[in-house]
Amino acid sequence: MANKGFRAKVQRFGSYLSGMIMPNIGAFIAWGIITALFIPDGWLPNExxxxxxxxxxxxxxxxxxxxxxxxxxxxxxxxxxxxxxxxxxxxxxxxxxxxxxxxxxxxxxxxxxxxxxxxxxxxxxxxxxxxxxxxxxxxxxxxxxxxxxxxxxxxxxxxxxxxxxxxxxxxAGLLPLANIIIEPAKILFLNNAINHGILSPIGVEQSADIGQSILFLLETNPGPGFGILLAFAVFGKGASRSSAPGAAIIQFFGGIHEIYFPYVLMKPSLILAAIGGGVSGVFMFTLFDAGLVAAASPGSIFAILALTPQGGYLGVIAGVVVATVVSFLIASLILKTSKVKDEDMSEATSKMEEMKGKKSSVSDALNQHDKETPVEEKNPDEVNKVIFACDAGMGSSAMGSSLLKNKFKKADIDVFVTNKAINEIPDDADIVITHKDLTDRAKAKIPAAEHISVENFLNSPKYDELVERLKN
Structure with a gap:
């Protein structure tokens, strides 16, 4: 309980840090574009x-x-x-x-x-x-x-x-070792706090001095997560395998890194794959003296390439590719040799709900990450606003909100759905949907609302349960 409380406090502090930067990322990118284009060494020098x-x-x-x-x-x-x-x-x-x-x-x-x-x-x-x-x-x-x-x-x-x-x-050439801390912290949903609360402020100053900063690439590199999702697509089982290709596309091209966090939480040993990919990727960035002119947000390969300075593409691409390959190889080895059955996500969720209140074995403890809170019954007439909340209100919450809107539209359900940062959940929210690691923070923000925890942003059974409940 003490560790859980400490983690919640760290997440809350990180949320405040990233919450000050994330809404202003557009201005940072504008500054980066102007810098990349018009400084004397830019693409289109203009005094x-x-x-x-x-x-x-x-x-x-x-x-x-x-x-x-x-x-x-x-x-x-x-x-x-x-x-x-x-x-x-x-x-x-x-x-x-x-x-x-x-x-x-x-x-x-x-x-x-x-x-x-x-x-x-x-x-x-x-x-x-x-x-x-x-x-x-x-x-x-x-x-x-x-x-x-x-x-x-x-x-x-x-x-x-x-x-x-x-x-x-x-x-000293020790920067790659920073990912030993960064990658596990990302899985605990501290990715935005690390990138925008710690690395970006220092990176902007470096970029102003030398035209680029490698710090912009430490957390945003999509390679580690992309490699893990590719490994699930090849060696995973059940829903984890079927959902991994779509998640990989969203993560790599859309830049929503949070989407691969549940896959790692399903099998915590995969953090080794994330660390291996992160360390090897930063090593390549260091080797090629790579960097970006501004913070890439979201961490999409398109955003990263758009903010790569003139002549720096080889190093940036090499770092992303190497990180992907290394994380894929390590994740594949873990998935192929794991003694614990990699259950279908929905099956694992149902199993944990059935076992609620019973003593867990070691294997059950490993599957504890797949637990989602059951949807509580509520009068559909009282549900007018559904909020999908995440740490910064711009990544996984936007994706979840889009999925819910489409499902509600197909089911002809007239309920307002939007996404917000946890700190900005409106008081009139009827239902708040979050990842299970963030639910406690959401409950503290608005305890009167109904809270639904999900494990997988792409295909949680809780979405369909909510649709059926409101439709009926």
Whole structure:
């Protein structure tokens, strides 16, 4: 229980980190495209358009992060105060203040929330606008000054230490070993937090200095997951084998890496395949001095190639191919030699539901990952909104939402379906569908809703059960 609670806290913290970056990925990609095209060494050098590069990285991107961080905590008021406070760390440092924005944005939103809780209910009628404007303005001014004098220099020093550490690891040729940590963390749904909360801020600074960064390739490489799914397509059994080809296409070309996580959770030893593929892929990236100009999100092969700098395609493609081959070989060996029967996903789910409350054997414990919560009965007339939620609200939740919409449309069910990040699940959601590893967090966010846990994003039997229940 302690480990589960710790993991939930880590996931929640990671969700906040990635939640500040993910909504602004479009701006990061825009900056990357402008950089790749118009800097002196770019594809289409243009002195005037290249003037956009520095202001965007120094001001636009940190301000967007600060606004998003504040808004996550306390809506638009928190966002405005968060952006204003972020301006303090921008002016107080000589480097792009991504880390500073990720500190000041949520801090400003939290303090604004506390101020409102303390005073808002005590404001007399007719003075609401006066209070709202001046309380936000005064707090924002105080925090901007505090950030300029205190937070900015501290974060800059910390950022320089982190950047120096990463540079030392790269120079020592040890960067591939980072995937020993990254790959298992991805399977625990910390992929967005790692990529956008840790690697991207440092990678953007490297890209601004040298035109590219290998850090953008550490987590986004689709090779490890692609190799595992190909191994399931060849050596898997039951639904895992039949669903693997479609999952491989979505993962490799669509960039939704979360889709292969359940396959690894079905057989945890496959994490060795993910680690092997990740390490070998990064080794190839290092060997060829490969990198991207900006964060590739989603981690699609198309996005990766689109953000590859001029002359860097060989190294990037080599890293992806080698990672795929290595993970495929290791995963194939594990699947072929495994002594535990690789059950059909739906069969494993039914079995675990039948055995609920009974003492599990070692083999049952391995299959515990296939357990999905049963769908609770609810009056169909009360179901108006179904939310498919994931960590960032942009990957697996979008895919699940699309699948549900199609199933509801075919069954002529008029129920609103959309996808959200867990932290943004609306209060009026009637049913919330999540991966089983994220269900506890979703329940904590909105305990009054009905929660359905799924194991496989592509073909969970819970989707069809819900369709039949609402149709009848």
């Amino acid at each position: 005037d358009l290249a003037k956009l590069v520095d202001p965007m990285i120094k001001y636009l991107l940190p301000l967007l992060i600060g606004f998003t961080g504040g808004r996550m905590i306390h809506g638009l008021r928190g966002g405005v105060v968060g952006a204003t406070a972020t301006m303090g760390v921008i002016v107080g440092a000589d480097i792009p203040m991504f880390l500073g924005a990720m500190v000041m944005g949520p801090l400003a939103g939290y303090l604004m929330k506390k101020v409102d809780e303390l005073f808002q209910d005590k404001i007399r009628s007719g003075f609401e606008m006066l209070y709202n404007n001046f309380s936000a303005g005064i707090l924002a001014a105080i925090l901007a000054g505090f950030a300029l004098k205190i937070i900015g220099p501290v974060v800059e020093a910390l950022n320089n230490v982190l950047a120096s550490g990463v540079e030392a690891i790269i120079n």
